Amino acid sequence: MNIHPTAIIDPGAKIHPSCKIGPYCVIGPDVELGEKCHLVSHVAIEGPTRIGVDNGFFPFTSIGMAPQDLSYGGEPTRLEIGDHNEIREFVTINRGTAKGKGLTRIGNYTLIMAYGHVAHDCDVGDRVILANAATLGGHVTVEEWAVVGAFSPVHQFVRVGAHAYVGGGSIVTRDVMPFSKTVSERGTHAYGVNAVGLERRGFSKERVRKIHHAYKVLLASKLNTSQALERLKGETDRGEDVDLLIRFIETSERGVIK
DSSP, rough: EEOOTTTOTTTEEEEEEEEEEOOOOOOOOOOEOOTEEOOSSEEEOSSEEEEEESEEEOOTTTEEESSSSSTTSSOOOOEEOOOSEEEEEEEEEEOOOTTTTSEEEESOOOEEHHHHEEOTEEEEEEEEETTTTTTTTTTEEEEETTTTTTTTTEOOOOEEOTOOOOOTTTBBBBBBBTTTEEEEEEEEEEEEOOOOHHHHTTTTTTHHEEEEEEEIIHHHOOOOOHHHHHHHHHHHHHOOOHHHHHHHTTOSSSOOOO
């Protein structure tokens, strides 16, 4: 095992022999590191925390620390991080709370850039990008392939839908619809479909066309949200992507950004 002599590792930590632990890292009890994880230097990890395979942690990251919630009373809540993630400098990721689901979760192939923050009880899906200083309040869900731009705060309990793109500096207080481009400009608004991102991910022109049509009904028609959803549900050739969009809006508790 490649462990720098200045690193401090609790005997209760479980570290795979293929891991590389750099200078001045501190790993507490109840931490599990899977194969080929690399802690560059000055990384602090507390448990209970389970980390999967081939994750990279850059200097001054703070992982699995107690949640920043005044109701937290030392309960053994957890953090789980999947495989092939890159956690850049000064990122903070907190464990869950007992009043939440007790778990903060990061998926696979996710990039969290420098100064990002993931608060207690968040659920971040696969292949998500949180750009520099993107901040997730407690209980936030970010679905697969979503991008949250730099310096964007996301309010507690908000959902960011799959394949959505949130522009830099956006203040997000309501749910961000799947496939959308959402930006703060004279208020926070959805500006149509994240077409470039969808094409890069292999969406066919027909799939993108159907999503474009759904957004025209939602954003550019004179229908309110309920009327627009009823119209979309009446279209038999709408496809599974539009069905996902409809379900997302219908299950929103905070309302969606239009």
